[in-house]
Amino acid sequence: xxxxxxVLANLGRNKVRTILTTLSIFVALFLFCSVRAVTDTLQDxxxxxxxxxLITRNKTSLVFPLPMGHLERIRALxxxxxxxxxxxxxxxxxxxxxxxxxxxxxxxxxxxxxxDSDLAIVDASPAPGVSAPAGMDPRLAAFMNERTAAIIGxxxxxxxxxxxxxxxRINGTIYPGSWLFVIRAVYRPKVKGLDDMTxxxxxxxxxxxxxxxxxxxxxxxxxxxxxxxxxIIKTVDAVFENSPAPTRTETERAFQAGFVSMMGxxxxxxxxxxGAIAFAILLVAMNTMMAAIRERTSEFGVLKTLGFSxxxxxxxxxxxxxxxxxxxxxxxxxFARFLVASGKVALPFFPxxxxxxxxxxxxxxLAAFMGAVSGLVPAWQTARLRIVDALRRVA
Amino acid sequence: xxxxxxxxxxxxxxxxxxxxxxxxxxxxxxxxxVLALALANGFQQSLVATGxxxxxxxxxxxxxxxxxxxxxxxxxxxxxxxxxVAVGPAGRPLxxxxxxxxxxxxxxxxxxxxxxxxxxxxxxxxxxxxxVKIVSGRMFEPGAAELVIGTRIATRFxxxxxxxxxxLGQRAFTVVGIFAAGGxxxxxxxxxxxxxxxxxxRGGGYSSVTFRMKDPARFAALKKELEADPRLGxxxxxxxxxYANQSQGLATTIRVAGVFIVLIMAVGAIFxxxxxxxxxxGARTREIATLLTxxxxxxxxxxxxxxxxxxxxxxxxxxxCLLALPVNGMATSTTNFATFSEIAFAFQITPPxxxxxxxxxxxxxxxxxILPAWKASRLPLAAAMRGL
Numbered sequence: 001x002x003x004x005x006x007v008l009a010n011l012g013r014n015k016v017r018t019i020l021t022t023l024s025i026f027v028a029l030f031l032f033c034s035v036r037a038v039t040d041t042l043q044d045x046x047x048x049x050x051x052x053x054l055i056t057r058n059k060t061s062l063v064f065p066l067p068m069g070h071l072e073r074i075r076a077l078x079x080x081x082x083x084x085x086x087x088x089x090x091x092x093x094x095x096x097x098x099x100x101x102x103x104x105x106x107x108x109x110x111x112x113x114x115x116d117s118d119l120a121i122v123d124a125s126p127a128p129g130v131s132a133p134a135g136m137d138p139r140l141a142a143f144m145n146e147r148t149a150a151i152i153g154x155x156x157x158x159x160x161x162x163x164x165x166x167x168x169r170i171n172g173t174i175y176p177g178s179w180l181f182v183i184r185a186v187y188r189p190k191v192k193g194l195d196d197m198t199x200x201x202x203x204x205x206x207x208x209x210x211x212x213x214x215x216x217x218x219x220x221x222x223x224x225x226x227x228x229x230x231x232i233i234k235t236v237d238a239v240f241e242n243s244p245a246p247t248r249t250e251t252e253r254a255f256q257a258g259f260v261s262m263m264g265x266x267x268x269x270x271x272x273x274x275g276a277i278a279f280a281i282l283l284v285a286m287n288t289m290m291a292a293i294r295e296r297t298s299e300f301g302v303l304k305t306l307g308f309s310x311x312x313x314x315x316x317x318x319x320x321x322x323x324x325x326x327x328x329x330x331x332x333x334x335f336a337r338f339l340v341a342s343g344k345v346a347l348p349f350f351p352x353x354x355x356x357x358x359x360x361x362x363x364x365x366l367a368a369f370m371g372a373v374s375g376l377v378p379a380w381q382t383a384r385l386r387i388v389d390a391l392r393r394v395a
Numbered sequence: 396x397x398x399x400x401x402x403x404x405x406x407x408x409x410x411x412x413x414x415x416x417x418x419x420x421x422x423x424x425x426x427x428x429v430l431a432l433a434l435a436n437g438f439q440q441s442l443v444a445t446g447x448x449x450x451x452x453x454x455x456x457x458x459x460x461x462x463x464x465x466x467x468x469x470x471x472x473x474x475x476x477x478x479x480v481a482v483g484p485a486g487r488p489l490x491x492x493x494x495x496x497x498x499x500x501x502x503x504x505x506x507x508x509x510x511x512x513x514x515x516x517x518x519x520x521x522x523x524x525x526x527v528k529i530v531s532g533r534m535f536e537p538g539a540a541e542l543v544i545g546t547r548i549a550t551r552f553x554x555x556x557x558x559x560x561x562x563l564g565q566r567a568f569t570v571v572g573i574f575a576a577g578g579x580x581x582x583x584x585x586x587x588x589x590x591x592x593x594x595x596x597r598g599g600g601y602s603s604v605t606f607r608m609k610d611p612a613r614f615a616a617l618k619k620e621l622e623a624d625p626r627l628g629x630x631x632x633x634x635x636x637x638y639a640n641q642s643q644g645l646a647t648t649i650r651v652a653g654v655f656i657v658l659i660m661a662v663g664a665i666f667x668x669x670x671x672x673x674x675x676x677g678a679r680t681r682e683i684a685t686l687l688t689x690x691x692x693x694x695x696x697x698x699x700x701x702x703x704x705x706x707x708x709x710x711x712x713x714x715x716c717l718l719a720l721p722v723n724g725m726a727t728s729t730t731n732f733a734t735f736s737e738i739a740f741a742f743q744i745t746p747p748x749x750x751x752x753x754x755x756x757x758x759x760x761x762x763x764x765i766l767p768a769w770k771a772s773r774l775p776l777a778a779a780m781r782g783l
Contacts, residue, residue, distance in 0.1 A: 016673060020666040027663035031656060060564065060596070061499040061510055063462060063735070090463055100644070100732075173463040176455060176628070244565070248499075258499075261507025262730035264737070269434075269727065273427065277660055280423030284667035287416035291674060 003312075007319045014292065018324065021288050025328030025370075026335070028278050029363045033336035035274040036359040039267050042260045044193025044354060049253030050117070052226035056219040056236055057255075059246040062088075065215030066245050073239055074219055079232050081224045084110035087203060087217035091170035091179065093160070101156055103170065103199040105206040105214065108144060109133055114222055118194055122154060123186040125165050142184045147205050149184035153196035157186055170199075175210045192354065220252070278366055286374035289321050293378035300382050301390025314383040321375025322368070329367025333360045398686065398695050403703040410675070417671045418711035421759055424660045425715025425752045429744060430722060431653020432751065435646045437743035442642035442731075445579035446634035449611045450523060453604040453621065453629050460641065460734050461495040461602045462512075470627050474604045479617050481607040483522050489607035491520025494593040494600065497736050498563060498585075501553040509730060509737040511548060513563065513596070514581075515589030523607055526579060532557050532572030537588050543572035545582035547739035551728065555585070564595040580638065583728075583738045605634060641733045661759055668763025672704050676771045683771050684779035693772035700771045704764020705757055712756025716749050 011018050056074065058064035065087070075083045089103035106112070112119070113135055127142035136144070143149040152162065162168060162183055170179045181201055189196050206214045221236070223229060229251055236249040250258075260267075300313055308316075337355040407414050446452070453474055458464030466474075471492045480488045494515035501508045518537045521527060535541035544555045554561050559570045568587060576582045593599050608614060618631040632640075676683065686696055728739035 017670055020670045020673075024663040024666035024670075027659060027666070031659050031663075034659075035656060061497045063497045063510075064596075090459075092459060171457050173457055173459045176457045258508060261502070262509045262737070264509065264729040265727045266729045273656070276423060276427060277656070280420050280660070280664075284416055284420035284664070284670075287413060288667065288670045288674075291413060 003316070003319070006316060007323065010296075010316070010320050011323065013296075017288065017292060021292075022324050022328040024284065025325050025367060026332040028280075029329045029332030029367055030336045031332075032274050032278040032366065033333050033355050033359050033363050034340055035270060035277065036362075037336070037340045037353045037355045038270045040356045040359055041193070041353045042263065042267055043356070046253060046257045046260055048118075048191055048193045049251065049256035051229070051251055051253055052223055053114070053252040054221040054223065054229060054233060054236070054249050055252050055255040056221060056247045056249040057217070059237075059248040062217070064245070065217060066219065066247065067215055070216070070219065070240060070243075070245070070247070074221060074236060077232065077235055077239070079224050079228050080221050082110065082114055082222040083219055084114050085203065085216040085219050086111060087206065087214060088174070089170075089172065089201075089206065090174040091172050094169055094171050094178070096160075097171075099159075101197050101199065102195075103201065104217075105203040106200050107203045108140075108200075109136075111200075111220070112136055112140065114220060118189065118191050119151075119187045120190050121151070121185050122188045123164055125184045140185060146182060146184060147202060147208075148180060148182050150181040150199050150201040151185040151187050152183050153198050154186055154188050155196035156199065157183075159197070175206065175214065177209070179209065218255075221249075278363075286370060289324065289374045290378050293317055293320075293382065297382075297385065297390050300385060301387050304385065304387050304390065310383040314379045317379035317382050318372075318375040321379070322371040325367045325371030325374065326364070329364050329371075333363040333367075336360075336363075396691060396695060398691055398699040400702060403699060403706055406675070406679070406703060407706055413671050413674065414707050414710070417668055417707050418714055420667045421664050421708050421711025421756055422714030422718060424657060424664045424759070425712050425756050426718040427660065428653065428657040428755055429716060429719040429748055429752045430742065431649060431657065432748045433719070433723065433742040433744045434727075435649040435653065436745065436748065438649065438731075438738070438740045439639075439642045439646040440743055441578055441582075441738070441740040442580050442638045443635060444526075444577065445581060446636070446638035447523075448633055448635045449607055450605050450634035451608050451614065451617065452632050452634045452637045453606075453627075454602070454632070456622075456628050456630050458630070461493065462497065462734060462736075464495075464602050465597075466492070466601045466604060466627075466629065468599070468601070470629065471601050471604055473624075473626060474606070474621075474629075477606070479606075479609050479613065481609045483519075483607075487519050489520065489523050490604065491517040491523055491606075492589060492601045492604045493517075494589050494597050495602040496592075496596045498561075500555070503551060503553055509552075510735055511552060512584040512734070512736045513542075513592065514584050514586050515592030515596075516586055517589055520605075523605060524576065524581065526575075526577035527581060528575050529572045530575045532570075534572055534574075535587055536571075538590065539588065540566055540568045540591055541571045542568045542585050542587045543574050544570055544585050546573055546575045547582040547726065547728070548585070548737065549573045551737075551739065561585070563592070566591075566595050578741065580641075580738055583736070641731065644733050645729070645731055657755075661755075664759055665763045668704060668708065668759060669766060671707070672700065672764050672767035673770070675703070676700065676767045680774065680779045683774055684776055687774065687776055688780070697768045697772035700768030701761060701764040704768070705760035708756045708760025708763065709753065711759075712753040715756065716752050719752070720744060 058066055071083060074080060084107050087105040089105055091103050121137045121139050124139040125142040127145060130141050130145045132138050132140040132144045143151060164183055167180055167182050172179055223232060233249045237247055240247045303313060337360050340353050340355045454464035455466060475490050480490050483489045496513050497510040498513050499508050500511045530546060535543050542561060549555050555570060557570055560567045614633060621627060621629055621631050683696060722742045723744040724741050726739055726741045728737055731738045
């Protein structure tokens, strides 16, 4: 009879208990990881921001637009290789006003080349006879040659049940009226953390249909040398400091981080929650494990009488505890990772969720730690046990 | 015949440590349920209480918040002249034409920045919002570049202290007062004279018009009239409905996420409760056999053990409620993405929430106890008596 058989035999001694304990640790780790997914996802959101791009917005706040007149002055600055602009449309789907999704008006001929690293076109309407401008995905021909065309995220298409070529109606909240768009292309994000629930359309359409009321929401600047970002940020803001619309420029990553900091204390609350959950269930699991080992005191006495060493019994008890916590823990953490990554879990106002490997490993580490704590005390007690006491004790 | 409940209580007391561990486990689940509900409730209450059912809020058609709405001067003067507007004590109409914008402000303590709502209001119309009270400093003077700041954001953001200067557009505004508004969303806003703020921040435009209705019962008719008026192009809501809608999204998210987490945690807690009860049944095999021999029926035994599980769970429920209680009233803040602006609010634990926690604990006790109790009621008598 070797060590492994003995451990397994002990685990099988009370199958119901072993299964229940393993399952509760599984649940603890699953929850720990899923809750941490919220903060992990927020981290991804920050990383979406590209360090080599700058975002220039109105200094007072994002809701104030910038005049188009800023464009040429930014474009002329040394170190800026390209400039594009976009504007938040803020429309709602009249079919389902409750479900929110983002719409951006973009200057497609400059925006799409700059964000080529982020968005991949996966589907597009055919456009016989016309072509996309040089340097762009040729499949964008239909989109580029139609004023009311829109590019929609894959996820949004699926959620709304929209089809390529379909005409959709969006009600403007900032720009009043009922707006019609034709879906001409579908995108898939190339960057992790970028969502696939957004709609892009031509800024020109917005400008003309809003009685030329539309301005620029933000400018995106591409830099020749990202290391000079700090200096260029200062230059841009200095140029407009005394204009009617002063600007605030920051790297795209800092801009994204700004949205995360708007969440306030919520990420902190979530972290505390994750900790509390893990603690609660592991506490209970530990208690069960200690009881399970205490119950077998006389059995250990017999083993000692048969000649098993103290160290051997110490290892035996520890191995049993570790097997339960690690088994449950590893399974729970991995299950959370793959379930969350499968995209079946989604929160409103939130990009696609993901669980980082760091979280998975933290969770498994936590399970190992609990296994050690719950196993060490009884293991130590067992090793120190005197045979007479063990055999005399009534279970 | 039923087994007396004192038997269960004594049994539970005989194994204090395992009872405690199970109760604490269930307690934490209940605590998190209570906290999630309290968070959603606190958020919703602060917004719902902001509006009054007697006030009508007028915005541009299609606007989903005051931020995206806009009403021009012409529209404002038509609305101010309505005969449906109630008249206040000094003979002035109870109406305010507001301008709402967001400014990006640094948080104190270097914790990034967030959007704060700046609201320009009519000083005369302030009486509409009875809950607004100056707690330090004074109210802004009409025509002056002055601001008053809501209590909940006064200390959370840089430059919102009494006497501080805030730069808005091309002008500097002085903070002259801090106001409270009965825990409502207004406490997360900065207010000034609309006549000064609007030209600086919105080119002289307005966002919304709010007025006290002379006859709130006439709301439906009034709504129809105003929405049909081609000069206006507006939508009319009761003020409380508007704020209730603003809170819907985030409150639902908190509730759904909270309940989801709690349900999964509950599964873990049930496993734990089952473990404890199985252990209890195992340790008391002989005792149970004795009860059965004495003539207590299997059903009585089963009820008794479920009851025992429920007692432990209820102890846990009480522990959970006690654990959650200190958080009551604690303030936190986040961005309400329905308005894109910072809102501070407090956890609000109410008796129905505590009751929900206890009922939940009771449920956990029943579900966790039923299998072990069934096992107890089915013990083979002869073998059990011998203690096998």
